[in-house]
Amino acid sequence: MTLFESDRVEKFTKNSPWILLVIIVIVFSILNPFFFSYSNLGNILGRVPYILCMALGLSIVMAAGDFDLSFAALSELTIALIASIAGIGGFWLAFFVSLATILTLGLVNAIGVVKLGIHPWLVTLGTMLIGLGAATVITGGYQISLSYSQLKVIAGNLVGIPIPAILSIVLAISIYFIVHRTKFGEYVYVSGGNREAGLREGVNITTTRIKAYLIASFLYWAAGISYFTQTTVYRSGQIQLTLIDVILVAFIGKAISSRRVVNIPGAIFGVLFLAILANGLGLIGVQAYWIGLVKGLLTLIIIVGVSIREGEVVQLE
């Protein structure tokens, strides 16, 4: 195990994601000059928002020491609910009904995990299947069209940059402040680090964890909304495909942090990294399913890099 304890390896594993990103950008720019153009950067940023929203949500929950599998399913449910209710009761009703539904499911996650002490994976697996099932039932499994004039305003461009990208930057900065610059954020990390010590210090761990789940579910809802701004059609199961991407993003954040914790800047880096990788591989003509394989193997490498320094075998519970 001495191999992994030496300083040089420590430094390398800490910086390797950044080095990897630079190498990837250089390689793609050489392989296809279009990659480093202004319009392609717009492409990349345009695809980022909904993954980023989900990744921020999952990161908060993971920083508090819990887990959530339902993020993609709750975003899907948001889309399905808006698409179905907007036709009957108008857009704004759909907007608020979907928010209330997703927050309720977030509360189910929170109560199951925090109050009843059930393993996060089980509870959120349940809400995941319910969310996915409901989205399929509502849309009938058919492809549906997503175009709402109410969302036109935020779907456009501002000085060439997609507005959803600007909004997600604003959102990312606010979440950064909540998690890394407030008392609540400190409590989140206490909850994720040492709950016993936190309780002795008088930190309300229960409330902190419940709040983390609720903020996360709000972000999953925001992810659903931002999905409308970048595509015009939706079929149930589409966002669920990003499940592993989002988990990977949270772990990339953990890998590049010096304290080995999930964090917001790391998550933002991870989202950009994956978006650049997928875009670049696509531009040089790699098939979508090969991109999936590359991402999967990359996840494996990063997760092994993060885990191997744990002295003991990690077990559930």
Place this chain on the structure above:
Amino acid sequence: MKNKILNFISDYGVYIAFVVIILFFSFSTSSFLTYRNIVDIADRIVVMALIAFGIALTLMVGGIDLSGGTIVGLVGIAAVSLIKAGVHPLLVILVVLGIGIIVGLINASLIAGANVNPFIATLVTLFVGGSLEKVVTSGGLPVYLWEVPGWFQALGKGKWLGIPNSVFLLLGIGILMYVLVHKAKLGREFYAIGENITTSRYSGIPTRIKLGTAYVISALASTAAGFVLASKFTAGQPMAGHTYLWDAIGAVYLGTIVSSRTRGSFLGTLFGAIFLGTTLNGLSLMGAGLGWLNFAKGAVILFLVLSWSMKGKLRDRAKAVG
């Protein structure tokens, strides 16, 4: 009195629910209690239960295995492609077992070697395997087998005394795993590792190797599931295992509710698979689509974990009183 009722519900509620569900489907659909449909249910249960047995085993050592979902697909594609190419049956079986062992070893080295959280490790193998399924089938096209050799057909479609052969395979593997866990030293070591891995190591159990063994056995159980499914479809269907995976997890946790063991049990898991297989079949007969089935699975899992935690609370209370 209130406690007695709660205890009764938490002990027998699942069985009562099972009987009610069977009665309900028998009266509401005419095709539910026919021989043909019961064979259909059995087919579904066999695949689900084989994956679930593997998961139950990894639960005993304090982990979980999600990779069964992709092993089923990989094994199916490999088996059908090899049979199509005219490879000798024995070699087909060897290659298929090899695939299972390789995936099992990958899980084992991630979890027992590199200390990766078992859920995350097997989720990643599930995803990488899924991508591989798509890569080798150019994006997810099933591999069909037009001329099915007799030996292959016998596995998934053959019957003996009116009972599908695959049911016998399930029972055989089930008994084998049961004996391994409950009658051999290995099983006691598995439970010891699951209870407390540190004390197990100090008491001289080579924990990393035993832990790895559990994941390899689990992968082999899923390999059998994939083989049966491929023979039933006479096709290698990419991503076919993923739906069975969530069902299998449901079956395992259902098993922990009916069993006195909180950490995986084979008999309980078998009951769980029968329960879920029957319910999902009945719902399909009543015209429920994929969405409703997913919804039902989610609701069942949430209901299960809630009653599970209730049972745990009751037990704690009983301990505090006694």
